[in-house]
Amino acid sequence: MRPRRSVLYLPGANERALQKASTLAADALVLDLEDSVAPDAKESARRRVCETVAAAPYGRREVAIRVNGLDTPWHDADVRAAAEAGPDAVVVPKVGSASDVHAVEATLADAGAPEHTTIWAMIETPAAVLRAEEIATASDALTVLVLGTNDLVKELHAETVRGRAPLLASLSWCLLAARAAGKPVLDGVYNDVRDTEGFEAECVQGRQLGFDGKTLIHPSQLEPCNRVFSPSEAETDHARRVVAAFEEAMAEGRAVATVDGRMVENLHVEQARRILALAEAAQAH
Numbered sequence: 001m002r003p004r005r006s007v008l009y010l011p012g013a014n015e016r017a018l019q020k021a022s023t024l025a026a027d028a029l030v031l032d033l034e035d036s037v038a039p040d041a042k043e044s045a046r047r048r049v050c051e052t053v054a055a056a057p058y059g060r061r062e063v064a065i066r067v068n069g070l071d072t073p074w075h076d077a078d079v080r081a082a083a084e085a086g087p088d089a090v091v092v093p094k095v096g097s098a099s100d101v102h103a104v105e106a107t108l109a110d111a112g113a114p115e116h117t118t119i120w121a122m123i124e125t126p127a128a129v130l131r132a133e134e135i136a137t138a139s140d141a142l143t144v145l146v147l148g149t150n151d152l153v154k155e156l157h158a159e160t161v162r163g164r165a166p167l168l169a170s171l172s173w174c175l176l177a178a179r180a181a182g183k184p185v186l187d188g189v190y191n192d193v194r195d196t197e198g199f200e201a202e203c204v205q206g207r208q209l210g211f212d213g214k215t216l217i218h219p220s221q222l223e224p225c226n227r228v229f230s231p232s233e234a235e236t237d238h239a240r241r242v243v244a245a246f247e248e249a250m251a252e253g254r255a256v257a258t259v260d261g262r263m264v265e266n267l268h269v270e271q272a273r274r275i276l277a278l279a280e281a282a283q284a285h
């Protein structure tokens, strides 16, 4: 299991952020060529980001490049340059349909991208939310869905509020699509980097909804995010006891056990094994 608890965006034009990331406790890094880069800096940022990725300074952190959208003048050159740099993934913003995924896949293949470079699709428009299942199942090359909640709020004419009530239907719909397709899904960013309490509450909400992790914009968000998306000691201890109780019951010819007075069946054991695998992966990172 690859942990993707914390996925930090690095503005592609910010040399200091690109350097600093090799010391940060992020599970994954997204070197951004899209919204954090001004139009007249797009080409220099593309060069800097691709040279950085090719030099592989980030150790075991998963590394992705976010290219500009398919309808922009930078998209094709971004994808081709990324293909040459060979990141773990190319993050495609504002994906609208399966055909967008196929188009990026074709460009990556044409540019000779290595096999390990997969596609992460950003769901950040109402049309994409409604087509989340089509997008999630478009290709085996598409490995992760990423929520773009700022764009989604804008496109919905919604408001950014604590608890995210205006977004809950969209978040849940994307989770349904990702889980039905058997693919990981990452929550959107929290913009107020000084609001530690609000940020942590949103991490907790994301984890409770079922997200695998959260996308981040600032190093200060890493510690709370990693903590919230890692199984706690109490959870891992409970998971171990669930597995042990069930194995004991099975050895006695029973398919049901109890732990702390609660019923345990095979499905709870699967949940427990997932928690244990996640805890192990998180510890190894």
Ligand SMILES: CC(C)(COP(=O)(O)OP(=O)(O)OC[C@H]1O[C@@H](n2cnc3c(N)ncnc32)[C@H](O)[C@@H]1OP(=O)(O)O)[C@@H](O)C(=O)NCCC(=O)NCCSC(=O)C[C@H](O)C(=O)O
Pocket (backbone or CB within 6 Å): 008, 009, 010, 011, 016, 017, 018, 020, 021, 032, 035, 036, 093, 124, 147, 148, 149, 150, 151, 152, 188, 189, 193, 216, 217, 218, 219
């Ligand atoms: C949000 C920021 C603009 C804040 O910048 P600033 O006030 O300058 O930060 P600090 O002075 O507190 O920075 C302290 C040190 O940390 C480094 N730093 C800051 N941010 C990052 C980062 N993202 N990665 C790595 N390092 C970072 C600074 O260099 C300082 O280092 P040092 O010199 O050693 O003290 C800024 O954090 C920022 O630009 N964040 C990322 C913005 C971004 O990437 N945006 C695009 C992705 S989000 C998005 O697009 C959402 C999505 O599409 C949607 O629709 O929702």
Ligand SMILES: [Mg+2]
Pocket (backbone or CB within 6 Å): 035, 093, 124, 148, 149, 150, 151
């Ligand atoms: Mg966006």
